[in-house]
Amino acid sequence: KSGFISIIGRPNVGKSTFLNRVIGQKIAIMSDKPQTTRNKIQGVLTLEDTQMVFIDTPGIHKPKHKLGDFMMKVAQNTLKEVDLILFMVNAEEGFGRGEEFILEKFETVNTPIFLVINKIDQIHPDELLPLIESYKEKYPFKEIVPISALEGNNVERLLEQIKVYL
Ligand code: GDP
């Protein structure tokens, strides 16, 4: 199996940390390049039976300049073409306007979307279930997966769930 995966989410939710954990240190440098309209391969994870190609999708946030609208269209087209979208949010901060904005962009996209709740090491375990319940109402996510990219909690399980969609 092989497939393309796009990780999207506001700055600082932990996208690079996640990629570093699953692929390795190299990609940190690549993913910190300034935005371009071109989609970049951020890293490739090769497992025994599966290959996952992670694609950077710049521009999927509120446009701040004229190029923004164009980049948004590029980003939306990319999201239509990948096999799976990982929408990453910060467990501590939850759904803000940035997230709502990205969710609106999903309306024209049929690609399966996982909600990845990152930084669960920063919240009390009792807070997690209510959080998951509140996210279920936002969008018909295929999976809602809590992780800690930093500490590695549940990351293996997320990879297993990704495999199912490739
Ligand atoms: P990106 O902008 O989405 O790529 O976010 P980064 O991967 O650069 O992470 C932003 C900050 O959040 C960094 O200081 C990370 O160390 C921190 N971070 C990322 N994942 C986690 C996590 O699971 N737990 C905690 N506590 N911090 C995290």
Ligand code: MG
């Ligand atoms: Mg990053």
